[in-house]
Amino acid sequence: FDNGDRIARILALRREAAGLLGFADPVEWSLATKMAPNAGEVLAFLRDLARRARPFAERDYAALRDFAARDLGIADMQPWDVAFASDRLRRARHAIDEAEVRGYFPVERVMQGWHALLERLFGIRLVPRDDVPLWHGDACYFDVVDADGSVFAGLYLDLHARSGKRGGAWMADARPRLDDGNIKTVPVAYLVCNFAPKSDGVPALLSHGEVETLLHETGHCLHHLFTRVNRPSIGGINGFEWDAVELPSQLMEDFAWDRGVLTAMSGHHKTGAPLPPELFERMVAARHFQSGMALLRQVEFALFDLLLHLGTLGDDPMAVIEAVRDEVAVSRPPAWHRFPHAFSHIFAGGYASGYYSYLWAEVLAADGFGRFAEAGLVDRATGDAFRAEVLARGATRPAADSFRAFRGRDADLDALLVRRGLV
Template sequence: MNNPLLDFSDLPLFDRVLPEHVGPAMDDLLAKAETALAQVTASDFPATWSGIARVLDVATENLGRAWGVVGHLNSVADTPELRAAYNAALPRVTEFWTRLGADERLYAKYKAIDIASLNAEQRQAHKNAIRNFVLSGAELTGAAKERFAQIQERQAELSQKFSENSLDATDAFAYYATDDEVAGIPKDVLQAARAQAEAEGKAGYRLSLKMPSYLPVMQFAESSALREKLYKAYTTRASDQAPAEFSQFDNSAVMREILALRQEESRLLGYQNFGEVSVVAKMAQSPEEVVAFLRDLARRARPYAEKDIADLRTFAAEHLNQTDPQAWDYAYIGEKLKEARYAFSEQEVKQYFTAPKVLAGLFRIVETLFEVQIREDSAPVWKPGVAFYRIERDGQLVGQFYLDQPARTGKRGGAWMDDVRTRWLRPDTGKLQTPIAHLVCNFADSVGGKPALLTHDDVTTLFHEFGHGLHHMLTQVNEHDVSGISGVEWDAVELPSQFMENFCWEWEVLKQMTAHVDTGEPLPRALFEKMLAAKNFQSGMQTLRQVEFSLFDMLLHTSHNPDEDLMGLLNEVRREVAVISAPAYSRTAHTFSHIFSGGYAAGYYSYKWAEVLSADAYAAFEETAAANGETGEASGKSTVSVETGRKYRQAILEAGGSRPAMESFKAFRGREPSLDALLRHQGMA
């Protein structure tokens, strides 16, 4: 019991976990899970939901929680020692879950459960379990079953390798820019870059491919040559086009093998391709329906995207003396055009969004909208600066969450929500286990004693991830497998996250969560009006970019031959959808972590699909505001309605995965979703 990974008495002991704890903990927990599996699959063990849960689910939940701690640390505090320990345990853990999901004795036991004895939540969980057994190969026999297990184990290794290559390729690059090269780059970015160079004993400014460094260079650096240098490094990461010294991070072979294994897995399960497998557990009925949805969206967005690109080219020619802009110039041109058209810059806006003030504003709106209270709490954490909070309603604990905001070396890029544990009325103790979430971002850190500054995009990201967290934490479902985000169709899981983003565009919300870093003044109304006017700036281009990723992903998993170079398909999709030509060397697919290591394979379309749901859900709040004589966004009056918030919370957040997402949506809106609100919100109506 000296092993912190085996202590389930309270919160994870993140500050005490060492690489040497991983192997022994997995030995212990896998052995206990094996014993539990043998017990419940014995012929004399009764086929009851609660009986199986009391023995097997308790053992597998402990395994899942401990492995979740290891996986989380691997993502946010990567070290060579931890990576080695993680990779050593990964095959055994994967093998167990694969075997569990395909165990025909357990499958038979579940099929023998009397469904009439189950409550509504348990019936939904049981239905999902039967479906998942089939998708996990439980109906396969002999060599096919053996091969299926090998595929799962190899895919887990390859996904981890893809992730490591992407992280290492990003971390490996640094460019030390001189004073002559950095004109236009924001002061706070340069301060951080100078400090990083000095820490390494180098001259100049250390520019990296981490977002808080890379993006401001692309938006603001006056030197096209500097932008090209970073753009090329960024778009060739982990690929065959990267410089020779980074060739060990090339993901080409990893991707090819992952795609071939997914294709083989699909055939073993009786499907034509992985796209068909993917949609079984989603709202969409078929890959064809998804492709039709994406192409329809592309058709509607194209006129707006073509106007966006024409505007950029005209502006570049007339004001920047650029008659032939390249891919690395467009973010810069866009920023200059936005400044000229709306008379403000992202840099100006950023000065008002200090991280502590934004967080306080986010908490205030959540507390109002969902009738909860958020309080600081204490827990062991993995790095200084990681915060921990609790959510209460009427003095009762509802859920807790960790918040890890700054970017750093050894931390995977992007932003995400993950579960630490799920709400569950525990069958072993009869006590309610409350949910806990991780909320992870990659924002700029504080510099020189001043609070960290967030871009408005960062603010939106924070709201987005918090929406996922609320879905996980506010659930009132007591059945582990359909509680919170568990059991929610993958193409509906982005609804609560994208829904929260809407409030980042409301004056009443923003004015309370802004304070200028130097003067403490709130965001001026005039600046907000400019931001609002610019809200749908390039929304046509941005929509087509998301459609490009989504269509590429679905076609990659349906019509593409894994033996062929996927660049042919990507270029074909770009020709069909994109309005900006990418250079021939661009290899963005080689760091497309969502589909190669993040669970979104043949599912990246979920973001656009769920945007339709979230825009329509937010429209309910607009309608409430209009009925009360207000008009929401345009009037500057907030659409925050406690009554509508309560209805949304009860129909969608609290229901979790306990019923199909369409049922939850209809319970809230009284009808099926419509595309109209999304097009209107994005200025494409």
């Protein structure tokens, strides 16, 4: 079951392909169509994040080790104990009854708050249509109506799980915006989730994570629907730099962590009472649990990806990952561990030489959300600016220019640390 030879072959073919296209290595090839300018800047970005996160990660790990010894009888915590001890520590510190949280988020109430948030932020209304063919009774279709009353887009919505439906949550473009002088169409998107349906007289109830998911996919949809570009290949999400495409989705996700917004999306399915402030505070505290360790882990994955494809540390994935861990890790897997050989994101997915983009986009989203926070959060003027400078522009200019036009400056790394509670 050793797939090491396959990894070597994949790397060799990627380097050959990069050379044939005139690039020095697969990283230069990857970054040619991304926001980050070069490998040196990405490596500096990741190492700066590691330096800032490390004190918090060391504190997290020390607290976990002490808890394991004191409360669990694990005097010498080993790597295979970490997940178990972390789960027990999370329960001890942030005991949250997920069923209790779900009770405050019946899907009908969440959707009412969702509609209201979109109208307050962007001035749009979603008007249901009953004359559009649908693939299932759970699905529905909306005209997206602007503040001036014009229909400028369409949205299919399919929220609930059922037999035979693909799992997960996603956004996809059903139709692009187009105006070539002969044909004129408005953009249409799909927003699909797999929330549990109602059962036994109990309405469909969402977890807070599912509320986040709804807002995340909404951000992707808005990026497609708000485009003002008439060329499909560079309109909306198409052609947009990979390492910035999560900016709208992660920014919208952060509204699920604002007390006012979340309270407006809540209402207990039995009493109608909004989410209690005390429960919200416990949810926020749990969000930041071991965030230092989590951030360092993401940096570890991203550095491994970049350095392996650069080839500066050789071609042996185990040698590369161990060198990266020497640099950034606070918890080391045992020597027999073979994480690289299961890292499907970069060997069987689309993240080769680009895994860093998760963190790169998170900086953009966190700092972009900061402008909303500075303006009082649900601020129409800020929403209009985000729509005009980022969402509507597509790939007609570099994403960095669009971000600067919205924020007034380059992204600030500190925003990600604030988002993660590392301050």
